Amino acid sequence: MSARKDSIALNPLFARPGEATEIPRFVLPPRESLPDTAYQIVHDEAMLDGNARLNLATFVGTWMDDYSARLYLETADKNLVDKDEYPQTAAIETRCWRMLADLWHAPEPAASIGTSTIGSSEACMLGGLALKRRWRHRRLAAGEPVDRPNIILSSAVQVCWEKFCNYFDVEPRYVPISSEHRVLDGHDIASYVDENTIGVVAILGVTYTGMYEPVKAIAAALDNVESRTGLDIPVHVDAASGGMVAPFLQPELEWDFRLERVSSINTSGHKYGLVSPGLGWVIWRSQDLLPEDLIFRVSYLGGDMPSLALNFSRPGSQVLVQYYQFLRLGFAGYRAVQAASRDVAMYLAGEIAALSPFELWNDGSDIPVFAWSLRHGYTENWNLYHLSDRLRMHGWQVPAYPMPPNLQDLTVQRIVVRNGLSRDLAESFLADFRSEVSYLESLSHPLPLEGQQPGFSH
Ligand SMILES: Cc1ncc(COP(=O)(O)O)c(C=O)c1O
Numbered sequence: 001m002s003a004r005k006d007s008i009a010l011n012p013l014f015a016r017p018g019e020a021t022e023i024p025r026f027v028l029p030p031r032e033s034l035p036d037t038a039y040q041i042v043h044d045e046a047m048l049d050g051n052a053r054l055n056l057a058t059f060v061g062t063w064m065d066d067y068s069a070r071l072y073l074e075t076a077d078k079n080l081v082d083k084d085e086y087p088q089t090a091a092i093e094t095r096c097w098r099m100l101a102d103l104w105h106a107p108e109p110a111a112s113i114g115t116s117t118i119g120s121s122e123a124c125m126l127g128g129l130a131l132k133r134r135w136r137h138r139r140l141a142a143g144e145p146v147d148r149p150n151i152i153l154s155s156a157v158q159v160c161w162e163k164f165c166n167y168f169d170v171e172p173r174y175v176p177i178s179s180e181h182r183v184l185d186g187h188d189i190a191s192y193v194d195e196n197t198i199g200v201v202a203i204l205g206v207t208y209t210g211m212y213e214p215v216k217a218i219a220a221a222l223d224n225v226e227s228r229t230g231l232d233i234p235v236h237v238d239a240a241s242g243g244m245v246a247p248f249l250q251p252e253l254e255w256d257f258r259l260e261r262v263s264s265i266n267t268s269g270h271k272y273g274l275v276s277p278g279l280g281w282v283i284w285r286s287q288d289l290l291p292e293d294l295i296f297r298v299s300y301l302g303g304d305m306p307s308l309a310l311n312f313s314r315p316g317s318q319v320l321v322q323y324y325q326f327l328r329l330g331f332a333g334y335r336a337v338q339a340a341s342r343d344v345a346m347y348l349a350g351e352i353a354a355l356s357p358f359e360l361w362n363d364g365s366d367i368p369v370f371a372w373s374l375r376h377g378y379t380e381n382w383n384l385y386h387l388s389d390r391l392r393m394h395g396w397q398v399p400a401y402p403m404p405p406n407l408q409d410l411t412v413q414r415i416v417v418r419n420g421l422s423r424d425l426a427e428s429f430l431a432d433f434r435s436e437v438s439y440l441e442s443l444s445h446p447l448p449l450e451g452q453q454p455g456f457s458h
Contacts, residue, residue, distance in 0.1 A: 078315065123267070156177050185214050364415075386440060
């Protein structure tokens with residue numbers, strides 16, 4: 001009896017209390033568990049999640065090297081907001097955004113201002129709030145009303161901008177994308193803006209398809225508006241993905257602070273910045289573009305601490321891992337990593353385009369993301385939702401979803417190639433893809449349509 005007891009204490013046998021019995025799920029258990037029992041239960045439940053490496057839907061990093069993982073664990077207890085307790089982490093945060101300001105051609109990176117955030121969503125909220133506050137100050141100074149701010153967005157913006165408009169009472173003015181204007185490109189922008197427009201959002205790497213919006217053309221259209229009407233409308237670039245791709249793969253593309261009209265830019269450290277979630281960055285070209293009254297100064301953590309954030313406490317480890325990645329990879333390393341992803345994306349896009357049912361929306365040459373649709377009238381028997389379900393049986397997550405309003409009758413499927421989707425893994429994916437397409441092609445009757453859920457991942 002005692003030998004059995006010992007072995008049970010030493011090894012999880014899936015036979016002791018908590019393993020052989022059920023643990024309550026929605027009320028706090030009445031008493032403690034052994035740590036290894038509790039660990040095993042949580043570990044096993046987490047195992048039921050999908051395999052993140054096979055998720056071709058998400059933009060968010062799913063692979064870290066061993067040193068990143070080590071740093072992440074070593075520093076998990078640092079609270080980023082506590083800059084008095086962790087001054088070195090705070091200094092490293094500043095170094096990171098200064099590096100980004102330089103990478104994005106801020107005229108004087110030392111005169112820029114930026115911060116890390118939990119992701120691009122928070123970064124976009126802060127960018128939007130600064131636009132709104134500047135507009136408000138200007139209007140109040142001129143004795144004009146401030147009750148009806150609006151912002152100009154592509155109909156294909158990420159949901160964080162809809163949240164910004166909803167949470168902070170700004171009217172969204174969506175410019176619909178269409179087959180002629182596949183992205184917001186400045187066309188007809190004059191008919192959307194007025195004296196209540198706080199800014200225009202340009203997206204570098206549209207979530208639906210991965211395409212870049214031509215920030216330079218948008219800025220030129222707004223220059224035109226200014227010369228005719230006197231309205232000086234700033235641009236915020238939502239470079240959630242492209243901010244960490246374009247500097248390396250399209251260095252000649254002018255989308256950043258080289259364009260004077262660009263006042264702020266955000267990116268996700270946890271997407272092509274190659275850090276695990278959650279980390280974002282937002283940077284303003286110069287300090288005067290971030291109204292001082294958005295910055296809070298707190299003294300209760302010791303010292304005089306500026307706080308510009310929607311959250312307060314947040315882990316510092318992602319910032320330290322971002323710095324590690326900057327040191328580890330440098331410019332050439334980031335270029336190599338992003339080029340490898342782009343090559344895999346363009347290869348996959350070419351192979352999918354070669355199959356007769358499909359036509360590409362784009363080819364993965366902007367960010368390593370591409371989307372395709374079923375050729376019009378190709379078949380009544382199956383659609384991209386069925387293909388998505390079939391791929392899921394192999395573990396691959398490749399969402400199908402409708403395009404935004406105006407194009408919502410068009411269903412696309414999208415692949416996001418991230419660091420970690422090697423050419424070898426891509427070949428395995430293609431083998432499964434081709435065999436599932438052959439299966440669907442062999443059907444002589446239409447598959448039922450019920451149960452299809454549009455899947456869309458940001
Ligand atoms: C263009 C764009 N903006 C904002 C976001 C939101 O980013 P996050 O998930 O970092 O909050 C995404 C996410 O995919 C995005 O693609």
